Amino acid sequence: MKKVKKIKIKNSNILYKKALKIIPYGSQTYSKGVKAFSDGVSPKFLAKGKGCEVWDVDGNKFIDYVMANQPLLLGYADEDVNQAVKKQLDLGSTFSVSNKLEIDVAELLVKHIPDADGARFGKNGADATSIAVRLSRAITKRDHIAFCGYHGWHDWFIGTTDLNSGIPKFNNQLAHSFAYNNISSLEKIFSKYKDKIACVIMEPITVNGPISKPSGSTKWKDYNKDNNFLTDVKKLCKKNGALLIFDEVVTGFRYDIGGAQKMFDVIPDLSCWAKAMSNGIPLSAITGRKKYIKYLEKTFFSFTYGGDCIGLAAAKATINKIEKKNVIDHLYKVGGRLKKGMNYLAKIYDLEEMIACAGYPCRSVMTIKKFGQYQKPLITKSLIQQELMFRGVLWSQYHSISYSHKNGHIDKSLNAFEDAFKKLNKIVKNNKKIENSLIGKPCETVFTRVADFQAVATSQKN
Structure with missing residues (x-):
C-alpha cells in the first residue's frame, strides 16, 4: 500500500x-x-x-458514488439532458397555463409504469409521498398509516424521529412503522388499529429485495415470484381496505424503467417517483390506478412550479435515453x-x-x-x-x-x-x-x- x-x-x-x-x-x-x-x-x-x-x-x-444523493442516473452534466433543458429555457420555463410537456412526460410514465393510468407532478420526492398519503386518507376516510423506510421531511414521518421539534404530537400517533421482510410486524399494526389504516407506504426495496416463505412453512427462503413479502403486503392491504403505496423515489428508473413494481410484478394502488426520472433536475410525480388517481381532482395538490417545464424537459430526455441506450x-x-x-x-x-x-x-x-x-x-x-x-x-x-x-x-x-x-x-x-x-x-x-x-x-x- x-x-x-x-x-x-x-x-x-x-x-x-x-x-x-x-x-x-x-x-x-x-x-x-x-x-x-x-x-x-x-x-x-x-x-x-x-x-x-x-x-x-x-x-x-x-x-x-453519492451522485448528488442518487438522482444522477446518467451522470453529471449529461449532454442530452443539458441540451433539452437549454432548448426549453429559450422557450420559457413556467407558463400562465399548462404546457404540452406535461402530457408528453405523463404519457411516458403511463407507457412504462404498470400502475400508471395517470400522473401529476411535483418537485421533490416528499411532494409525491405527501400527496399519496393525503389521497389515501381522502379515499378511505381513515387517518392512520403504516410505513416502512424513509419517505421525506413531512410531519408524519419526521414526527417519529429525534428531529421532531415543531411537529404536533398527534402526527406520530397516527404513523406506525413496520420492518421490511417481516410481515408479522405489519399484521400487528392492522390488528391493533383495525379499520383505521388508510394506507401502507413503503420502499419496495430497502437494501435487499423481498424474500419468500413457502406455504405451510415457518422458514424464510429466497425470493419467489408468486409468494413473497411484497405480495403478502398487498394481500394484507386488500383484506383490510387500505391502499398500497410504493415509494419508488429511489428504485424508479434505476432498478427497472418501470420501477420495482414492474421488476417484481407487484402492482400498488399509488406510487411516488423522483430522483432518476429527470437526472438531477428537480421533478417528482405521483402515479396510480385511474379509480384512485381521479381523486386528485378534489384533493388539493397545486403549486406554482407543479408544471415547471425545466424538470419535465429533463425527464423526457432522461427517460428516452434510458430506453434507447440500455x-x-x-x-x-x-x-x-x-x-x-x-x-x-x-x-x-x-x-x-x-x-x-x-x-x-x-x-x-x-x-x-x-x-x-x-x-x-x-x-x-x-x-x-x-x-x-x-x-x-x-x-x-x-x-x-x-x-x-x-x-x-x-x-x-x-x-x-x-x-x-x-x-x-x-x-x-x-x-x-x-x-x-x-x-x-x-x-x-x-x-x-x-x-x-x-x-x-x-x-x-x-
Missing part, C-alpha cells in the same frame, strides 16, 4: 465558516453536510461535475463488477465478518457490522471513507451507479478499496483502535428513529 497524502480542503473550510454564519447547519441537505462526511478530511463544497467525476473548490478530483443494463453490469470486487477484497483481507457489499448492483450498500471490540460501525465507515477520499473516491457507504461509471472507474475504485481494507485489516489484526487512525471527526447519524422499532437510521435520501 503506497503512502497517500492528505488532500487539501482549505477553500472548503473557508466557505464552510462563511456558510455557518448565514445558513443553519451550513448545508441545505442533512446528508450533504458534515454529519455524513468526515469533517477534516472531506470536501464540503463541490465546484463542478462531469459524468461520474466531481471537482471540489480546492481542485481535488473524485470518482463520485442504461439500466449498464448499471447492473458495471455495478456488479464493483460489488463482486468489494466482496472479494473483504474476503482476502479477512473482513467478511465486519463488512460486505449488499443489495442490487445498480445501487449497492456497504453493510458494516459490529465485530469484536469494534462496536461502532460509524467509526469503521469513517476510516474507509477517509482512505477512499485520499485516493480520489467520494463515498458515503452506498454506490449510486450511473451510466457514466465505466470499467476504468471501477478498477480505480477497487484499488482504493483495497488500500482501505488493507489498513482496516492491519488495525483489526493488531487489536488497535480505529479512532487512532482517523484524521478528521467521525461521521454521525442524520437522525434516529424514536418510535416503534427504535431503529437507528441514517438518511441516504435527504
